[in-house]
Amino acid sequence: MAKITIDFNHMLASGIGEHGICEEEIARYAGRIAKVHEGLCAKRQMNAWRELPHNQDEIVRDILQTAEKIREKFEYFVVFGIGGSALGMKALFSALKHPRYNELPREKRQGPKIYIVDNVDPDSLNALLDVIDIRKTAFNVITKSGNTVETMSQFMVALSMLENLGEDLKEHIFLTTDKEKGILRKIANEYGFQTFVVPDGVGGRFSVLSPVGLLPAAVIGIDIEALLRGAAEMHALCQKPALEENPAYMYAMLYFIAMKKGVNISVMMPYADGLLCTAEWYAQLWAESLGKKVDIRGNTVHAGQTPVRALGVTDQHSQVQLYNEGPFDKIITFVTVQNFRTNMQIPASPIEMRDTQYLAGQSFNKLIASEQAATEYAVTSAGKMNMRITLERVDEESLAALLFFLEMATAAAGEFLEIDAFDQPGVEAGKIATFALMGREGYEQKAEELSKKEKGNPDFCYECN
Numbered sequence: 001m002a003k004i005t006i007d008f009n010h011m012l013a014s015g016i017g018e019h020g021i022c023e024e025e026i027a028r029y030a031g032r033i034a035k036v037h038e039g040l041c042a043k044r045q046m047n048a049w050r051e052l053p054h055n056q057d058e059i060v061r062d063i064l065q066t067a068e069k070i071r072e073k074f075e076y077f078v079v080f081g082i083g084g085s086a087l088g089m090k091a092l093f094s095a096l097k098h099p100r101y102n103e104l105p106r107e108k109r110q111g112p113k114i115y116i117v118d119n120v121d122p123d124s125l126n127a128l129l130d131v132i133d134i135r136k137t138a139f140n141v142i143t144k145s146g147n148t149v150e151t152m153s154q155f156m157v158a159l160s161m162l163e164n165l166g167e168d169l170k171e172h173i174f175l176t177t178d179k180e181k182g183i184l185r186k187i188a189n190e191y192g193f194q195t196f197v198v199p200d201g202v203g204g205r206f207s208v209l210s211p212v213g214l215l216p217a218a219v220i221g222i223d224i225e226a227l228l229r230g231a232a233e234m235h236a237l238c239q240k241p242a243l244e245e246n247p248a249y250m251y252a253m254l255y256f257i258a259m260k261k262g263v264n265i266s267v268m269m270p271y272a273d274g275l276l277c278t279a280e281w282y283a284q285l286w287a288e289s290l291g292k293k294v295d296i297r298g299n300t301v302h303a304g305q306t307p308v309r310a311l312g313v314t315d316q317h318s319q320v321q322l323y324n325e326g327p328f329d330k331i332i333t334f335v336t337v338q339n340f341r342t343n344m345q346i347p348a349s350p351i352e353m354r355d356t357q358y359l360a361g362q363s364f365n366k367l368i369a370s371e372q373a374a375t376e377y378a379v380t381s382a383g384k385m386n387m388r389i390t391l392e393r394v395d396e397e398s399l400a401a402l403l404f405f406l407e408m409a410t411a412a413a414g415e416f417l418e419i420d421a422f423d424q425p426g427v428e429a430g431k432i433a434t435f436a437l438m439g440r441e442g443y444e445q446k447a448e449e450l451s452k453k454e455k456g457n458p459d460f461c462y463e464c465n
């Protein structure tokens with residue numbers, strides 16, 4: 001059973017003083033919850049990501065079988081995907097597996113070494129080829145649209161290398177894509193690659209609990225049934241209509257009120273290395289879902305709140321100065337873990353260290369918890385909005401519950417803002433320009449438009465030779 005506590009007290013004026021949200025504001029906007037709930041219920045059919053915790057028994061069986069096959073046969077598992085097709089899996093991997101998973105000997109890992117490759121930096125791609133043996137590698141190519149240039153170009157590298165080695169492509173390639181649309185789907189059908197489907201109504205950033213995240217997770221021994229159980233538990237809570245019972249609605253409402261007050265930055269600051277990728281996943285979810293030029297009526301609104309990922313305690317020594325003393329423009333969401341997998345003591349020093357002897361015999365667990373409490377105390381005393389999400393432990397159930405909570409909160413925030421939280425025209429614009437610049441057929445007009453782009457004023461461009 002997932003145990004998570006979500007504490008909003010330091011968002012409120014009663015918790016932090018004049019810069020917090022007051023009772024009148026809550027009373028004013030709580031009246032909108034019924035409409036938010038209605039909106040989400042009306043979209044439920046379109047929002048198939050909400051059904052993922054409940055309707056995948058057969059898919060899970062297929063995934064487990066395939067994962068077993070991959071585990072037995074391969075030493076390396078490479079995931080190609082970007083954005084929503086990578087960030088969810090990165091979050092699962094870094095939170096749930098050994099922090100040095102790939103460096104462990106095989107008998108201490110529950111699967112092949114894993115590499116999740118999103119960017120197209122040639123140095124990184126080349127470096128990957130230095131550490132894997134293509135003959136012993138399975139590739140999971142993930143793209144819902146089936147057209148994404150980064151993923152498709154990486155796929156081409158894998159295909160060509162496998163082909164050059166005379167390997168059977170079908171043995172090495174596993175595709176995750178739309179059931180009908182896109183180039184990848186066509187290729188899958190034509191060549192008979194084993195394929196998993198990203199269901200309709202599951203956008204990239206809401207796809208972590210679909211085969212997008214589940215297949216790679218299962219390959220490295222993450223308990224995917226427990227993931228779905230944890231999400232289902234959180235769903236039960238976050239589909240309740242009443243604000244006082246539904247933490248996703250409370251999150252959405254408080255963040256919405258904060259945005260109205262000009263608080264336009266949302267910092268997620270986990271105090272656990274393994275949860276930094278969860279903050280990165282959240283950054284995409286919150287940014288891409290809420291950052292919209294127009295509302296549902298077509299009015300120009302330029303909605304959104306900029307997400308920032310920070311890491312406790314590391315960023316106490318870089319960003320916290322700004323959080324404490326800078327502008328009142330951000331909410332800090334602390335994510336804390338009550339029970340780490342390890343209890344590690346600080347030993348007494350064998351050399352004279354008089355002023356630090358008080359640490360001896362205490363634990364790093366206490367140290368990290370104390371540093372979080374101290375930072376929270378400091379930002380609260382400075383009157384800065386903050387909140388805390390506490391996981392009793394980081395396991396499949398609680399992590400999936402956290403992810404699902406944030407998905408529901410994002411969808412509800414979209415309703416408050418009256419924008420479409422599920423499209424991404426700003427991302428599409430960049431994708432189209434890239435096709436044009438790379439000479440894709442059908443994008444000639446865009447290429448011409450781009451070639452005419454003004455070069456800019458040289459007085460505002462500097463070079464150091």
Ligand code: PA5
Binds near residue numbers: 143
């Ligand atoms: O959330 C989204 O929709 C995007 O971030 C996509 O996941 C990303 O652009 C990759 O798209 P695709 O899965 O179609 O390759």
